[in-house]
Amino acid sequence: MRWPTLYRLYGLAAVLVSITLLSCGCCITLVAHALRPAEAGFDAAGEALRFLEQVVGLNVSAYDVSIYVNEYTVPVSHVRQEVDVILNATNSEVHAFVEFVDGRFVGHILWIIRGAPSMSLEYPPDVLSAVEDFLDRYVNAFDAAYCTEFIETLQELPNLENTTLDKGNYTLKIEVYSERASLTWTYKSPSLGIEVERKQLSLGVMLDVGNLVRSMIDEWELYKIGSEEVRVSREEAIEIAYETARSFIEERGATVVEERASLHMKPRNDNYTLYPVWFVELYFDRIYEDGIYGYEVWVWADTGEVMYDVPMGMFGQVSPSQHLSGAILLPVEGVVALIAVALAVGTVMTLHRRRKVMARKPRRRMR
């Protein structure tokens, strides 16, 4: 082989090797970007495993562990990290999802895919004690001192049953089902007198899997109250809603027959700061063919600005069919109406017959 040919071959090989290396580099960068195992300053994957081991009590070392971290930016400049943990062993598979916002734990959920989970901690047979122990571990491992007050509310309860306790600035709601129990502490706004659903601590317990705390949401400290001041009254909010919906109502020729307004707390610019908002529903006189039956308007209760407005409706109420032209069609309401008419006619006829029979019978004379 001549030298120039050899040089050409070497050159080609070099180009091929560079392309391969470049593409590998790009792939690794992409994968590393997508699966970021540890963010600078906060190790979400490590914290997730620590939570599963120290608080939930899973024996993580008994499993092959795969971890994926997704990171999102939430308005305004909050960092939300979602950790997917896949725990796989010969006779057990558990999937876990753990969430963090700005490095703060906000929740988890477990899915038992196969077999019984391998545990390093034993949960007490009494559900309330199991929840208390869980919260104790959480307070110690994740520095959540505010939960100690919630632990005390559990100590007041004689046993686990459906109940709602009003503790002034928060409520405790317990729901018990055959296989699970749910305990939720929700912040109650003292000035508005409403429950702020987002500001909560919530636990889901699997009664059929040794009182395992399957899921938790802790957003008590995450959500801040931006304002509890209501400057727009209920009547004013309804008026604003009418103004917003006017053109839609007029185009349709609809009549509003009922209006409802309820107060809520929702985030505005910052995803984790709450402000009061009126949710106004205007109901029309009927459900139209396209399923529209009203209009909803969300009005900020502190500024009077409209946050969101759309027609209220559903994917039903369609015109008669054109497909089965030979068939006789009857809508469900028609069938119900026919049955009702038949029953009414039957009742009337029966009553009429009875009356006739009674009229034919000779009356007893009074002695």
Add this chain to the structure above:
Amino acid sequence: MGSSQARIDSVYAERLISPVYEAAGNRMGRGSVYAEIAIWTLVLSLVFIMTLAIPTAHAKSCIALGSRWGVPPEEQRADAFIASYFTSRARWYRGYTPYNWYGSSTDRYHILRAAWGAGHRRSLVFYIGHGGCEAIWKWSTWRFEMHWFITTDSEWWPDKVYDMDIYHESACRNVRFVILWTCHGGDVIGGFHSSGDPYGMPHAWLHTTRLSSDGYKRPDGRGYVFIGWTKAAPLLTANKGEGRRFMYYFIRYFFDRTRRSVNEALDYASRMVWRVKCFEDSKYYKGWTRGWWIFSTRFRMVVYGDGSFRA
């Protein structure tokens, strides 16, 4: 000596080589060449067909359908976004062949094509639009029988595609997963009427009635799942766009690199939208009533079949 040796060599060479050529020349007439070409053409064609057939036989498709009839403009935008997100996410994360037929392509032909997975062995279908149920008179049995339908895209009154029409196209059972975001779609699992006509949307799409009545709590593990609504289905934009967000998060988690199940994606979406612990605690699973007096309507999402299904 030298010349005689050269002659012997050439004779040997002739003996060694020429008989082969001769024999070959005798065997390979013009006809044999044609035969060989034909055989090679056949082999190459078979290889070509196999390369086409193998991916088709194992291919996966995700199909999004949606009727714009009677849908407000902002709702149309939300529906179109979700339909597009469904197909693109399934394509990029799970390798499904996408068919986004939202809008004018949602006609009778494409709905029925979706019922057999557009020819793919494993298919996922999402439909959004108006639907309902009505009693149809059957002359054969001399009685009314209930049938469920979805609608085509139309500017005027839409065409209705009934459960029995879909059932006749789904015999191949290619469709494994259906989300039917329409009123009444999940009222019943279905079966056969006394006239012999099939009824019920889950039955029609999945071509089976062997589906768990609560696929979320009790997944049947058979690999077929239907998600729909009993009675009314809300608009995606309703209640501050919670339906849109629910579907967005569901799709995002379901078509992920970690291959999540339907149940896991439902739990995830419920957490993201309402901040509840799981789907069982969500508004969609528990159901709610909206409206007033006789116009009040019950909304509830149902999962039939196998909640442990993974895309």
